[in-house]
Amino acid sequence: MEQFSLFKNSKEPETEQTVSETPSNSPIAHSPSPVTCLSFDIEATGRNPISDSIVGIALCKEKGKAYYVPIRHAHGTNIPDALNILKEVLEDESIPKVGHNLKYDILILRQEGIHVKGRLYDTMLASYLLNPNKPDHSLENVCLEYLFYKKRPFTEVLGKRHSFSEVPIDDATQYAAEDAELAMELKDILFEKLKKEGLEDLYFNMEMPLIYVLTDMEEIGVRINKERLEELSKELDRELGIIESMIYAIAGESFNINSPQQLQKILFEKLGLKPLKKTKTGYSTGVDVLEELSKTHQLPAEMLNYRTLYKLKTTYVDALPKLIDKKTGRIHSSFNQTVTATGRLSSSEPNLQNIPIRGEWGTKIREVFIADKGCILISADYSQIELRILAHISGDKGLIDAFSKDIDIHTRTATELFNIPKESVTEEMRRIAKTVNFGVVYGISPFGLSEALNITPKEAATYIEQYFNKHDGVKNYMDDAVKMARENGYVRTLMGRKRPIPEINSHNTNIRQQAERLAINTPIQGTAADLIKIAMINIWQRLKEGNLKTRMILQIHDELLFEVPETELEPAKKLITHEMENALSLSAPLKVDIGWGKNWAEAH
């Protein structure tokens, strides 16, 4: 799979270029050889690929001919040796595999000891690359859009039955075989469109290989200290009980603390506190408001405390143990590849990309994520990845200079904003500069910055003006990104990933300005997403080639977490750092911070 190296050092960075018009900075290696493809679709008992078992497999080699192979139907003829026969075909590296959401099928097959190999054509991922704004890339929807065909929905075939295995064999065959055939039909149509849009490089060399990386991550999962979570739950119970009675005492009555509606009545009617912000449905009781009100009253202060602990208890401490898989004893999150508009992954059931990190409870919860016996966790995260990417795509001299010298970027920005030497930068100034740097990446506006810093929009505008004075490259990038979006109706990342921005010419100022911020932010956030995907594929490949036992287990946007045998610690650290820092060659160097320990808190 040498094509992955194409992403590496493929071309000298073009500092003049702002938003890449041409889709990619790497040449197309070769179109895949049109060997006979096999389209397949797995029918299984449920929705959880790690534990569910297979019911049947649909196969299609050419349009008009599709088959259904019943494996474990409740009634009728099953074909006992089918899996063994199919294993050979599915594991044949020379036969490309076509399917819709292949990660799911591959995971189910792993349960049966079948390790799918070979080139992949996933029609769901094709649909995603063609338009990542779409909320639904189900086979139903993709068929509707590209084949103008309304598929019979799965729920209708299932009826009131509990499992696909109970569906009468004729119905099951009809349904399953059609799925396999539709994927085969979609493959050619979508591939042509990908080519036309300049997306086939991303498709074949990034999203398809990533499927194998993500299936491994999902299959391996992460180990959790269940007993410790149960202790933490009791501890939180006690604390919450105390705070709860305190809140009732201060309020002078008991009410449902978790109801924002009831809290509003207490705060703004009974206690007569000033409502500071509105929501669609009433007065806001969010963090910003409660923090402000805390200055004058004890109730909002206690509410903040309560909300923090309640959130941690319900969303993490109590939820995680329920998701430990009975077979593996570990937690197997889903890494979703077709959700975000920017190209990032998302994680669900559970979301392991938003595990708490801040505060004492953040540490306590991260300590629960532990390495297996004889193993260590390695955490490797990109330092300032988005600002480094901004430096590259904008070609801003000041930013590139700062990163080339590995200068603390927020302190550097503070010296520029306040016109002072770095020795004079205070904590407060650095905090402001940090917020400005974040704002720049988001498509800064005086109002947004003023909200974030709790200052007036006028003061915020002064900071922004001062920032652009020192960074005209960044200013030019922003103007170009918006211009590009207006002319084309979309923006692209450095690797050519597309995101349509249909609202860019809206007559509604708010909508249009929001679209402009997307045009600015998406190439940055999206390029960071592309970059870490390249690193993941290369690391996965090298671990495999080197027969290492080190396993990638989580991706958190700019961080990768690995479970590493103690004996592999040194080589793994070296390999990971090298592949992450050299995933792409940018005009601002990439920097990776690496840490390790027995649990995630220690590793970070």
Place this chain on the structure above:
DNA sequence: GCCGTCACG
């Protein structure tokens, strides 16, 4: 099923 809220990058 939507809303507000809040955990993360």
Place this chain on the structure above:
DNA sequence: ACGTACGTGACGGCA
């Protein structure tokens, strides 16, 4: 006059 920072997922309340 309005109302905005970018990207997610999960929880409880409420209609």
